[in-house]
Amino acid sequence: MAETSTSAAGVIFIVAMIAALAATYRPLGDYIYRTVTREHDRPCFQNTIERGIYRLVGVKRDTEQRWGGYARSVLAFSAVSVVFLYGFLRLQSLLPYSNGLEGVPAPLAWNTAVSFTTNTNWQAYSGEATMGIAVQAACLAVQNFVSAAVGIAVAIVLVRGFARKLTDKLGNFWVDLTRIVLWVLIPISAACAIVLIAGGAVQNLSDFTTATTATGDTQIITGGLVASQEAIKDLGTNGGGYYNVNAAHPFENPTSWTNFIIIYLFLAIPFSLPRTFGRMVGDKRQGLAIAAAMGVIAIVSAGLVVGFESFADGTVPQAVTAAMEGRDVRFGVPDSALFAAGTTLTSTGSVDSFHDSYTAFGGGMLILNMMLGEVAPGGVGAGLYGMLVLAVITVFIAGLMVGRTPEYLGKKIGAREIKLAGMYFLVTPALLLIGLAASIAVPSNLESMANSGQHGLSEMMYAFTSASNNNGSAFAGFGADTPWFNTALGLCMLFGRFLPIILALALAGSLARQRPTPASGGTFPTHQPLFVGMVVGVTVILVALTFLPVLALGPLAEGLQ
Template sequence: MNSTMISGGVFLLVLLLLAIPLGKYISEILQGRIPRFVRFLEPVEKFVYKVIGRPATGEMSAKKYLLSILFLSFFSLIGLFILLLTQQWLPLNGQEVSGMSVTLALNTAVSFVTNTNWQAYAGEESLSLFSQIFGLTVQNFLSAAVGMAVLCVLIRGFVQKKKNGLGNFWQDITRSILYILLPLSFFISILLVSQGAVQTFSSGVAYEGLSSQSLWLPLGTVASQVAIKQLGTNGGGFFGANSAHPFENPTVISNFIETISILLIPAALIFALGFWIKNWKQGRTVAVVSFLFLIIGFLIIAVNEFAGPEFLHVLATGNMEGKEVRFGIDWSALWAVSTTAASNGSVNSMLDSFTPLGGLIPLFLMQLGEIIFGGAGSGLYGMLTFILLTVFIAGLLVGRTPEYLGKKIEPFEMKMASIVVLTPLLLTLLGAAVLVLHPDILSWLTNQGPHAFSEVLYGATSLANNNGSSFGGLLANTDFLNILGSVLMLISRFLPMAAIIYMAASLSRKQQSAVSEGTLSTVNPVFVTMLIIVILVVGALSFLPAVALGPIADFFQNR
C-alpha cells in the first residue's frame, strides 16, 4: 500500500502542475485572446471561418446556439452512420471488414457524436482503418469541442451584464480544436509512439502462427486516436481490449501519460474558470471537491483490491484477476477511478473482475452525474449546476435571495438546473428497469445473482451518463440494447445541454450585483461541505436501493 500512496501522490502532483498553466492558456483561448506562441495558427482559424461563412460571424442567441449544436451533431451522426454501413466499399480496408448492421451502426454513431464512445464491438474486427480515422477520430475532436463550447456559454452567462448574445458556436469549437485539442493530441501522440504505441496507415500484416495457421495482426493509426480519446474524455479504444492492449498502452510510462491525459483538460478547465472570472478561489472550490472525491475513490478501490475480505490470504498480490501484470493494482485502480470520474470510459483492466466494493466506486462516480471532473466541458457545467443548487438551498435556509458570482438565482435557473441534474439520474434508473424486464435479459448475461444485476446497472449508468465504459458480462450488441442505448445517450447529452444554454441566456441578461456582507460565501470550507452533502444526497442516495441489490448484496454474499 505504500507504493500505492506514492503512485497516487506523484500522479496528483503532476496533474496539478500541468493543469494550472494549461487552465490559464485555455482561459485565454476561449475568450478569443490568442497567445503569441500559437498565433501562427490564426490563418488556419480565419480560413475555417471563411469556409463556414456567415454563421461563423456575430453573436448568437440561446436558440441559435443550440440549433447550431444540433445541426452539427445531426449531420455528424448521419455521416458517421452511413460511413459505418458502407465501410466495405471505402479505402484503407486491408482486412476487408464488412459494413456494420443498421442498429450497431446507429448505436456507434450516436455513441461517438455524444462523447459516450460506448463500443458494442471489437474495433480491430469490426472497423476499417478508414472508419477509425475519418469516422471515430474526427468525432472524438468534435464531441469534445461541443462540450467545451457549452461550458463557454455558461461562463459567459455569469460574467456578462444585461447582454443577449452568448458568443458564436462555430468560433468556440474552432478555437477549442485548433488551439487546444490538436496541439495536445499531437504532443501526446509523439510521447505514446516513443513508448511503442503503433502508428501506421497499414491495416495490419498477415503472418504464420506456430501451428502454421494463417493469422492477421491488426495495426493502424493507434497512437493518434488514443491521444484524443483520452484528452477529449472520449474513451473509445482502437482495439477491443482498449487501453489494456499492448499496442494502445505498451508500458507503465505510456499508462501514466494516458491516465494524466484523461483528467488533464477537465482539471485545467476548473482552473480556467477561476482565471476567466478573475476569482481563482471559485475554481479552487471546485478543485477541492473534485480532488477529494477522486482521492477517496482511489483509496477505496486500492484497499479492496489489495486487501478485500476475499484476498486476506494473498496480501502480497491482492486481486490480480482481470488486470495487466505490467500495471498491477495501483495503476489499474487509478485508471478505473479516473476514467469514471472524467466521463472517459476507457479501461486498462476488466472492471467486472474487481471486488464488489472496488467495482462500486466507478459505478458511484458515474451516478453522481459525471461531475467529478467529468467530460471535457460537460463535467464542469454539471458541477456548476450543483453549485447553483447548493446556493439556492442555502439561500432558502437563511432567508436570503441566493446569488452566485453576482447573479441572482431565481426559479427559472432552478428549473434548468433540475433538468441537468435529474435527466441522467432518471434515465439510469429507467434504462436499468427496462433492461431487467426484458424477457431475454438472462441470456445476455454471463453471471447470475447480484453480480449480474451490477452488470445491468453499470451498463445503464454508463449509457445514461455519457461514459461508455462497461462492467463486462453483458452482451451489448443486440438490436434492443443498441436502440435503447442510442435513446439514452441522445437524451442525456442534449437535453442537459439545452438547459445549460437557456440558463446561461437568463443569467447573461441579469445585472451583476455587488458583493456585500449578506452575500453567501461560496469559497469557504462551510460551502464546500454543503456542496459535498448536496452532491451525495441528490446523486448517491437516489441510487442506494439499486446499488444495494447489486454491488452491496454481492459484497455480503461473498463474505
C-alpha cells in the same frame, strides 16, 4: 516485502499524478482562457487561419448567438455528425483501407454513430474485427475531436452566463468549436501521440499481419493509426479503444509509464478548466474552490477503489495480496484501480483492466463515480458545467437555510434558475432507472446475460449508468450487441448528452440577462472551504438519495453476501 514494494509503488504513482495535475492547472487553464477569449481583430496567425475557415464554411465570426441559437447549432452539428458517421459505417466495404471488412450492421452502426457523436464511445463490437483503418481514422477519431470540443464549448458558454450582464449574447458556437479544436485539442494530441509512439504504441497503415507464435501457431495482428487515436481518445475523455481490450492492449498502452501518461491525459483538461472559469468570472479563487471540490471527491473515490481492490476479501485475493483477476500484470492493482477510478470519474470510458472482475465494493464504487454525474473532474467541459449546476443547487440550499435569496457570483438563483438546475440533475437518474427497469422486464434480455442475481443486475446497471452519463466503459457479462440494447443504450446516450446541454445553455442565457447583485455582509462566500464542503456534501447526498435503493440490490448486496 513484495506487498510493501507494490504498495509503495502505487502511492508514488498516485502522488506523482497529483503533482502533474497541479503543475498543469495554471498554465493549461490560462491557455484555454486566452484561446476562447481572444479578440477577432487581433493580428496573429491564429486569427488568419480562422478567417479562412470561417469564409469557407460561411460563418460570420463577429455574430454572437443567444442560448437558443447556440443550442440549435449544437444539435444541428451533432445530427449531421450522426448521419455521416452512420453512412460511413454502413458503407465501410467501399472505402479504402477498410481491411476487407464489411459494412457495419444497421443497429450497431446506429449505436456506434450515436456513441461517438455524444462523446460516449460505448463499443458493442470488437474494434480490430469490425472497423477498418479508414473508419477508425476518418470517422471515429474525428468525432473524438469535435465531440470533446462541443463539451468544452458548452462549459465556456455557461461560464459566460456568470461573467456577462444584461445581455442575451453568449458567443458563437462555430467560432468556439473551431478554436478549441485547432488550438487546444490538435496541438496537445499531436505532441502526446509522438510521446506514445516513442513508448511503443503502433502508428502505421498495416491491415492484417500473420505471425507465427513460439508454439508454431499463427496469429493475426492488426496495425493501424493507433497512437494518434489513443492521444485524442484520452485527452478528449472519449475512451473508444482501437482494439477490443482497449488500453490493456500493448499496441495502445505499451508500458507502465505510458499508462501514467494516459491517465494524466484524461484528467488534465477537466482539472484545468476551473482555472479558465476563475479567469473568466474575474475571481481565480472561485476556480480554485470548484477544483478543490472536484479534487476531494476524486481523491476519496480513488482511495476507496484502490483499497477495495488491494485488500479484497476472499481466499485467493488474500493469498496473492490483491484481486488480480482481469488485471494486466504490467500495471498491477494500484495503477489499474487508479485508471478505473479516473476513467469513471471522467467520461472517458477507457479501460486497462476488466471492470467486471472487480470486487463487489470496488465495482460498486465505479458505478457510483458515474452516478455522481462525472463531475470530479468529469468529461472535458461536461464536468465543469455539471459541477457549476451543483454549485447553483448548493447556494440555493444554503439560501434556504438562512432565509436569504441565494446568489452565486453576483447572480440571483431564482425560480427559473433552480428549475433548470433541478431538471438537469434529474435527466440521468430518469434515463438510467427507466432504461434498467424496462430492460429487466424483457425476458429475452435476461437470457443474453452470463450472470444472474446481484452481479447480473450490476452488469446491466453499469451499462445504463455508462450510457446515460456518456461514459462508455462496461462491466460486460451480457450480450450488448442486440437490437434492444443497441437501441435503448443509444437513446440513453442521446438524451443523456443533449438534454443536459440544452438545460445548461438555457441556464447560461438566464444568468447572462441579469444585473449583478453587489456582495454584502449577508452574501454566502463561495470561495472558502465551507462552500467546498457543502458542494461535496450536496453532490453525495443527492446521489445517495437517488440511487441507494438500486445500489443496495446490486453491488452492495453482492459485497455483503
